[in-house]
Amino acid sequence: KAGVTQTPRYLIKTRGQQVTLSCSPISGHRSVSWYQQTPGQGLQFLFEYFSETQRNKGNFPGRFSGRQFSNSRSEMNVSTLELGDSALYLCASSLAGRGFRDTQYFGPGTRLTVL
């Protein structure tokens, strides 16, 4: 079975632009979660989707948004990019909709650099 895939793997943007990141979960997994990792703040939870519905949300501004499609693929969008948004963005999929009460399978991440 193919693992979690994320595209693109690397991205460079400038302040004020917007960006869309994509995550394809393991086949059969219905839950996708997104995380941000920075050297200063470490790993932080962004949001969790199950069956196209946002189930849980971390403490991030409204510039961060996401969605999940009927095939369980998910996208996250960051609008009006700031320098502090430079980070590794990770997504993880799990089988059921119990969020972090299920084993998480992580993708390789998208490294976003904002100049």
Added chain:
Amino acid sequence: KNEVEQSPQNLTAQEGEFITINCSYSVGISALHWLQQHPGGGIVSLFMLSSGKKKHGRLIATINIQEKHSSLHITASHPRDSAVYICAVRYNTDKLIFGTGTRLQVFP
């Protein structure tokens, strides 16, 4: 104060040593995870615990709900165990918090 505390922050060991990494949290949880992150960023979920003890190969994870504490043990450590180990907790409030990680280096 981080709501999930890990210790130590850094750990060096000689191949073959027994290693323990600790994680403490503050209130009731629904799940605790131990994650492994290698250089380059890839994260692997090692264990998910809500009670008791789990073992997988040379890795053992335990959790004490009353003391709000979990430990990850590595027996007979090997250089390929060198990585950052992260404890993550889902609180009963659905809040999800990660520890700051423990950087482990195992030398041959």
